Amino acid sequence: MQMADARAVRPVMLAVGGDSGSGKTTLTRGVVDALGPDLCVSVCLDDYHRFDRASRARLGFTVSHPDCNYLDIAEQHLQMLATGQPVLKPVYDHRTGTFGGMEYLQPRPFVIVEGLFPLFSPLSRACFDIKVMLDPPEELRRAWKIARDTTERGYTVEQVLDDLAAREADSAEFIRPQRRHADIVVRVTQDAGQDDQLSAEVLLRGTVPHPPLANILVDDPHSAMPLTIIRDSDGTPVDCLQVRGDAEPADIERVKQAIWDNIDRPQPLPISLGELRSGRRSETLAITQLLLLYHLLPKVDPS
Amino acid sequence: MQMADARAVRPVMLAVGGDSGSGKTTLTRGVVDALGPDLCVSVCLDDYHRFDRASRARLGFTVSHPDCNYLDIAEQHLQMLATGQPVLKPVYDHRTGTFGGMEYLQPRPFVIVEGLFPLFSPLSRACFDIKVMLDPPEELRRAWKIARDTTERGYTVEQVLDDLAAREADSAEFIRPQRRHADIVVRVTQDAGQDDQLSAEVLLRGTVPHPPLANILVDDPHSAMPLTIIRDSDGTPVDCLQVRGDAEPADIERVKQAIWDNIDRPQPLPISLGELRSGRRSETLAITQLLLLYHLLPKVDPS
DSSP states (O other): OOOSOTTOOOOEEEEEEEOTTSSHHHHHHHHHHHHOGGGEEEEEGGGGBSSOHHHHHHHTOOTTSGGGBOHHHHHHHHHHHHTTOOEEEOOEETTTTEEOOOEEEOOOSEEEEEESOTTSSHHHHTTOSEEEEEOOOHHHHHHHHHHHHHHHSOOOHHHHHHHHHHHHHHIIIIIGGGGGGOSEEEEEEEOTTOTTOEEEEEEEOTTSOOOOOTTTSOSOTTSSSOEEEEEOTTSOEEEEEEEOTTOOHHHHHHHHHHHHTTBOOSSOOOTTTTBOTTSOBOHHHHHHHHHHHHHHSOBOOOO | OOOSOTTOOOOEEEEEEEOTTSSHHHHHHHHHHHHOGGGEEEEEGGGGBSSOHHHHHHHTOOTTSGGGBOHHHHHHHHHHHHTTOOEEEOOEETTTTEEOOOEEEOOOSEEEEEESOTTSSHHHHTTOSEEEEEOOOHHHHHHHHHHHHHHHSOOOHHHHHHHHHHHHHHIIIIIGGGGGGOSEEEEEEEOTTOTTOEEEEEEEOTTSOOOOOTTTSOSOTTSSSOEEEEEOTTSOEEEEEEEOTTOOHHHHHHHHHHHHTTBOOSSOOOTTTTBOTTSOBOHHHHHHHHHHHHHHSOBOOOO
């Protein structure tokens, strides 16, 4: 029995994991824009929820529990897409909390997958070329989630708070631990008193080769953008890039250009990087997006 | 990347192909009943229609055209089931002509697949242990289809006739030619003036080993149930079992028992075999169903 079509082209697969409201969509939007929307196909794993909102309420299940999702089917579909095959997938409507019609999805050169569980199982993880986890402090994630769910998903503030409380145990047990399987862990923080001014700690694990930044950034915690070697939770040395929201524009540009120079692209640096939901920009977000683009696009031959 | 779960058990897969109204559901109902409904999972490939009824009318498409179906997805799902994996499949509602929610289907020991296109592609055919095609004379199929569609699917006689006319070209080009890929081709005919008294010609191709009937049936066209060697369309010798609707009950029982004796089952011959939609029985249908059961169940060791 033949599973893969010999003519099928393997796409580049990006996983963006993170809890509800952690900024997955904001991060991937700029990435898709820079890659070219025509070359990308986006998959939100929320479409693989097993129950609609009403059934979940009745069953006392939260979507943050693996059993509340068809993770086996999501795995299948990720494998299909990774080997260049189309899938017929369900569609979950966040506004109504119900399932709509199905969607026939053919892979394109870039497949961007976001959701609560992309790094949960070995079979799912094996589908990705690059795995990212968003890990903002809980207070920030809660604020982001409240802002989104009350404006775009028809919830009241109270309902979102209830939802957060109901999901906390599952988040702690199933969502947050996926952090250890990511090649890149992004911890965005909000600068005190500065709306939309974001800083970030970006953990760059040795599971994939990252852009060579050590020659332009110094391992000095007092510098504007320190690149520090720290020990990962298992003791392995990893790079930690700190991007400060108040960094000098010139420093920011230097780092962005340094990453972009390693990517084999004729175009100048995409201007869509760094766009926030609010319409404003964050250079911290732009740098994070560039670090992902480095893994998705062909690299400059170092020789 | 690992596609199949090593623990997954491969089910036995039966394909029943045939045009709309050819008797697929009637044939498989008795087979499922004899196998034990708890051990069977049924898949109707109509669920993989690409468009709902309204869209088909607008587009001028008939479901008998391959492009009006997600055959690539059906192939995927058949492969998944054949290797013991679950699928999340669409559901088409024949009464309303629209799609309902998705269905999560886990394979069971027997997977019974019926539809217009089970034998259409090599990849689909490769999934099956035994492939059957129903090929009644067109007049009989039309009568059966009118009877069903006007009672169970909310059509008027005129609408069914229009549908038959619209589909004829596609039936001739895409559906009927699948006949040559079947291990067993069943041509049921209605005995003149006898409602529900059916005869059948059952072509038994050498692509699979059939029950040894040559020792109990004679190659004499004047006998009640002749087993004749004929030449297939490509010149290959094949067995053709003729079951006459007016055959003696004792002869029928002898053939049924002869087939059943080759099956390694402690139970007596299942009584549900041969039940028609009308509630009446057809021994011709029962014999056809037994020939399928022979391929689905463990055989008696011939030594």
